[in-house]
Amino acid sequence: MVDAFQDENFDPGLILAAEEWPLDAFDAHHTFSSYDESIIRKLSAHGPVLIRGGRGSGKSALLIAAHKRMTEKNAIFSVYLSLRYLPLLQSDGEEYIKHFCQVLSDKVQSELKIRQSDVAFEKAENLTDLQRGLAKLSAAVGKRIVLLFDDAAHIGREKPLEVFFDLFRTLSSNTISCKASIYPGVTKFGIRFDIFNDATVIDVARLDISEVEIHFVEVLRQRYPRLADRTTFSDRLTLEMFSSVLARALVGNMRAYILACNKFADKDKISVPDLNACLLDMASDYYWPLMEEVAPKLGQYEPFIETATDIFNKIIEVASKSSSGRHSPSERVLIHRAIVTKYAKPFEILEYLGFIGKRDASRALKSGGRGPVYSVNLCSLLEQVSGKRMTFDMMNDWRSARLDATEIHVNSDVFEGVNLPNLPSVDTLGILEKPLSWIQKGNMYPFGLTPGKLSLLVDSGYQNVGDLVAASDADLIAIDGIGDATIKKARDLSYQAVWM
Structure with a gap:
């Protein structure tokens, strides 16, 4: 069969996730800022590290980049392991540990084979054997070992996370360094894992600073060279303004930024109305479908989707009415911490999906008390602007280093009527029972399977998403x-459907 990257009809712009790139094509389509480079260095250094960020923020890209560089320098034995393995989602306790040891053992053996090493590594069935085997491996190769765990956390399955973090802590030693990616809001680390002492936590979120603007422009130049040409833009719109407004509109989320840039790939000329239309399209075709997509992944937290939607709509309503003396509504909202604590899980979901992004962990409110500052995505905010039209003054406001924020104080009635649902007693993910048509091409899955390919799979007995993941x-x-090529696409889609 023809490999996707050898197919002349293949469009690399359709690849959104770092895990989907072949390693030999990874460097050509990824660029990193100085802040990213500092994270990559910490991932290669000694000591346990957790990198934290929402969906599409670049966690996997950083882990893979660190793995590639360590492998190329050959001074460290690096292992990158994506924990997208169905039995890990469906197990707990000793069963989880057994599956974890098996998949990590397989990956270590695979790395030894890739390096054409004659060092043997026996498959471990338990934690003791795994620890002993890794210690022997480190001595045999004469190198420190770095284990990079991707997709370790899952919002809908918190209990096994306690087992993972216990393993993470236990495996860490003077010769073995563990690193892992987690999402905002992970709290169930287990009784043995102390987040403040057992790991260094690094936030991947790209903050609103000039360096970030430069970073997104560089990404655009590397991945979409035609868009970087000055003649592509109208007289009043520059490349820097286009990229900056787009990045800020999408709360600095790299995956959303790439998806938005895809919309301009065939345009000969780009104007402000084109950018305006793109932001409105992203609100309807990207953000709201995300809510529908993520709901069946949440397990017992699935009812929180409705609460998260209500909260976000109220935040947007408040933000759209506040201009604070500027030409545009405020895209920053300061919310009293008591409110955020009360609705912790819905806020976690919103931040994970990129509807909002935390810009300041704690700031004083004028009315008293403290709370985090969130940026809201400008796509949804623009929907509430009169005429749904973005002006140059609004663009300049949103690009500026704005410090003022709309405040929602502790006694505010903004969230009046927003109730937290009772959690059902479920121990599985609804996505596994969804029919295979769930991942067909559409707003939820823009690069989903076509009806023809779905028919072939259904006719062969694959009725739901869980069947495909297990195949x-x-x-x-x-x-x-x-x-x-279809197998790779189906595998990537099913992983996207199930994992966060």
Whole structure:
């Protein structure tokens, strides 16, 4: 079968997740700011590290970049492992540990094979054997070992996280350094793991600083060279203004930024009305479908989607009415911490999905008390602006280093009527029971499977998403009409559907 990257009809702009890039094409389509470089260095250094960020913020890209560089320098034995493995989602306790040891053992063996090493590593069935095997491996290769765990956390399955962080702490030693990616709001670290002493936590979020603007421009130049040409933009719109407004509109989320840039790939000329239309399209075709997509992944927290939606709509309503002496509504909202604590899980979901982004962990309110400052995505905010039209004054306001924020104080009635639902007693993810048509091409999955490919899978007995996730490559390749490229796409889609 033809590999996707050898297919002349293949469009690299369709790849959104870092995990989906072949390693030999990774460097050509990824660029890192000086802040990113500092994170990569910490991922390569000694000591346990957790990098924290929302969906599409660049956590995987940083882990993969660190792994590639350590491998190329050959001074450290690096292992990158994505924990997108269904049995890990469906197990707990000793069963989770057994699966974890097996998948990590397989990955270590794979790394040794790639490096053409004659060092043997026996598959571990338990934690003791794994610790002993890694210690022997470090001595045999004469190198420190760095274990990079991606997709370790899942909003809908918090209990196994306690087991993972216990493993994370136990495996860390003077010769083995563990690193992992987590999402905002992870709280269940277990009784043995102390977040303040057992790891260094680094926030991946790209803050509103000039360096970030430069970073997104560089990404655009590298991945979309035609868009970087000055002649592509109208007289009043510059490349820097276009990229800056787009990045800020999407709360600095890299995956959303790439998806938005795809919308301009075929345009000969880009004007402010084109950018305006893109932001409105992202509100309706990206942000709201995200809510629908993530809901069945949340397990017992699925009812919180409705609460999160209500909260966000009220935040947007308040922000859209406040201009604070500027030409535009405020995109920053300061919320009393008592309110954020009360609605912790809905705020976690909103931040994870990129509807909002935390810009300041604690700031004083004029009415008393303290709370975090959130930036809201400008796409949804623009929907509430009169005429849904973005002016140059608004663009300049949103690009400026704005410190003022709309305040929601502790006695505010903004969230009056927003209730927290009772949590159902479920121990599984609803996504696994969704019909396979759930991941067809559409607003939820812009690069989903076509009806023809779905029919081939359904006719072969794959009725729901869980069936596809559990299928082996050998099972799928046996289906007439299914080739390597389709298997990779189906695998990426099913992982996206189930994991956060």
